[in-house]
Amino acid sequence: MSAATTSSFLRLLHEQVGHEFDAHQQYIAIAVWFDRHDLPQVARHYYRQAVEERNHAMMIVQYMLDRNLPVEIPPGSPVRNDFTEPTQPIALALQQEKQVTAQIEAIFQAARAESDPLGEQFMLWFLKEQVEEVAAATTLLTVAERAGANLFDLENYVARERIGDSGESADAPAAAGGAL
Template sequence: MTRIITEPCRRTEEPNALLFRAHEASATALLVPIRIPPVGEVRGGFADATEPLALALAQEKEVTARIKDLFRAARAEEDALGEQFILWFLKEQVEEVASMTTLLNVARRAGDNLFDLENYVARETIGDHRRDPDAPRAAGGAL
């Protein structure tokens, strides 16, 4: 089985490239250009407080779907370590989707009374600022 590890290219003229190292009996390196698609138009106007929260929830669900695709790819390659690595990110996405769903529901219940929404955000922990011992290490060292 071939394992592919990606890391940024440091010694290349190609600005948008990743170096793929294939770990086999005859380890070879390939330079594969990649294209990063442009970011869509920034949306700055919303009718009420629920619209940006609904947008954020949709984005979290999209991120979850992409991570699930990575998990399926690791499983198809029978890469147990890759699966285990990706499981941490899936666990984090479950928390993110749950947090955004709750926040959107609170905003819907609050209606035009943004003070209720503000009180909720002030009272509850949104996001998780504790260090997860199972988290992968940050690239380049501690943040």
């Protein structure tokens, strides 16, 4: 059995490609929901989030290519499209970011347990990114809850404030095919 098939780090890393693409798809569904409800600023935020998650998946793919590891793109998971109020998709996005954080932490821990310093180093950027992602999603949910029925306040906030780094980070890993 090869190291690639027995390594928890590599198994989790392969799974993460799918998780990132799933997050990409869920963010598109959230963006479309906001677009359909005439909230273009919030929709634009989630369209950008979708691209960012796609880029994260492709960063992992590039890392695996660079280390000459086998790469397979997994099928996607179902997405949720049925929301009844604006806080629901925002809360789902926060829940999703917390789940991704736990997944990234597990991958980092596996690299450390397997004495894979290259794997650890690669995952450090993702750990830093998740701190920003959870903080931004938490703030957006708080603003949405405070806005209540006055969705203009939510739109204004998103239009006025820079939420997160939009995936623009000088130290970001390279993405296979280039970041979008």
